[in-house]
Amino acid sequence: MKRVPPIGAPLDDRAINLVATVLDRFWLRPVSRSGYDGRRAVRAADEPMTLVLADRRTVARDNDVVALTFRAPDGGDLPAWQPGGHLDLHLPSGRRRQYSLCGDPQDRSRYRIAVRRIPAGGGGSLEMHALSVGDTVTVRGPRNGFPFVPYPRALYIAGGIGITPILPMVLAAQRLGTDWHFVYCGRNADTIPFLDEIASWDPSRVTIRLDEEHGVPGADDLLGRTPARGAVYVCGPPPMIETVRRNFDRSGAAALHFERFGAPPVRDGKPFEIELASSGQVLGVAADETLLDALVRQRPDTAYSCRQGFCGTCRVRVLHGTPEHRDSRLTDTERETSMLACVSRSVTSRLVLDL
Structure with a gap:
């Protein structure tokens, strides 16, 4: 899921300062008194939590979308979140999936997400739909991009x-x-x-x-x-x-x-090959598909989540070849040895991956 900053004409420093002053005096101060809770979570977003499924109900007439409500096992308040936030869910199968929070940010007692069943997808939605009230899941977040x-x-x-x-x-x-x-x-x-x-x-x-x-x-x-x-x-x-x-x-x-919601189209892609170091198997990656698509076709249990190049779940180590990095997650140092399979491609005709 790609997160993009506001698009608009660039402002010089004087304009920025003027806008900030006006917003503070006439907008942000009234907002702070309006009952809108803008607090952010003080807990580290990477720290895992165990939550229990407290309620599940269908929220579309075709029964293919289920809303799942999670609470803390002890009934306590959950970390604060803001609109646009999401959770990373670690499913029993080992899959990781990200789901946007769709409840009321003012209600700290619960987190609500909604999941559409996708029978031909990667299996995460089916696993989410199979959860029953009382089941526990491991969650990281909330995060907000x-x-x-x-x-x-x-x-x-x-x-x-x-x-x-x-x-x-x-x-x-x-x-x-x-x-x-x-x-x-x-x-x-x-x-x-x-x-x-x-x-x-x-x-x-x-x-x-x-x-x-x-x-x-x-x-x-x-x-x-x-x-x-x-x-x-x-x-x-x-x-x-x-x-x-x-x-x-x-x-x-x-x-x-x-x-x-869903992977962005591949733009300006060129075909290349990947070699799996553990077996020597060579897979082709077409110009209009991702490296991750090629991996999942051969290895359906390949771990991935966002398919947008920011969560890092599909990170793989590169042994030989030069990746074309298109992610927004890895540092320059990490890019020397790794790549994200969901969006990045190859400058060279073949990459050898530590898989």
């Missing part, structure tokens, strides 16, 4: 399960009294989750677009409600995000934040 900024005016866009990080953002926007609008897209009313919760929101601020009724949304459908000089937050499938990105400059907004 898709942070909520309390803009006075904002447009929130979600596609399908992409609503999970957007949901708490809209709740925060409501709590703060900001000017907001929410555009929610999906295949049909049976497949999009949390319709019952959205029904309680101000209907004049919500637009629901269903492909089977309205067609696939275009740029005007997605960005038509963009507030002038406001912000746009979007999470959903790659085609939706690409539509927003390509047309953002003419929307009139000042900042764009997005998070992908």
Whole structure:
């Protein structure tokens, strides 16, 4: 899931200082008195926690999306989090998966996530759907690479399960009294989750677009409600995000934040080979696929999570060859000996991996 900073015209130091002063006096101070809890977790995000599944319920009419609510075994408060945050879940099989928190950040007693069942996926969603109330899981986080900024005016866009990080953002926007609008897209009313919760929101601020009724949304459908000089937050499938990105400059907004659900497309890829040092087996990596895809095809138990180049789960050691690093996680020193298989490629025709 790629995290991108706001896009806008660069500001010089005087402009930055002026903006900071105005925000502090007229926005941040009132926000601090509004009941919005902006505290961040003081616990290290890498420190593991054991949580117990306290509730599970389907939240889409097709029964393919389940909301899972976790609590501390002793019933105590959980570390604070902010809208856009996610958890790293370590599943009994050894898989690691990341899921956005989609509950209320003000409720420290529980964490809620939602998972869509993907039968042809990597198995993580099926394992999550198999969890029963009372089961325990190991969790790291919360982490946040898709942070909520309390803009006075904002447009929130979600596609399908992409609503999970957007949901708490809209709740925060409501709590703060900001000017907001929410555009929610999906295949049909049976497949999009949390319709019952959205029904309680101000209907004049919500637009629901269903492909089977309205067609696939275009740029005007997605960005038509963009507030002038406001912000746009979007999470959903790659085609939706690409539509927003390509047309953002003419929307009139000042900042764009997005998070992908699913791997980004391979751009400017060239074919290469990887050799597995333990067996000498050579695998081809096509121009339009990732190294991780090639590994999973041969070794279905290969560990991975975000598929975006930031979590580090798919890190592999490189014995020979020169990687083309496309991640946002590894340091320069780490890149001398390692690479992330989900996004990085090869400068040389073959890489020898310590696998």
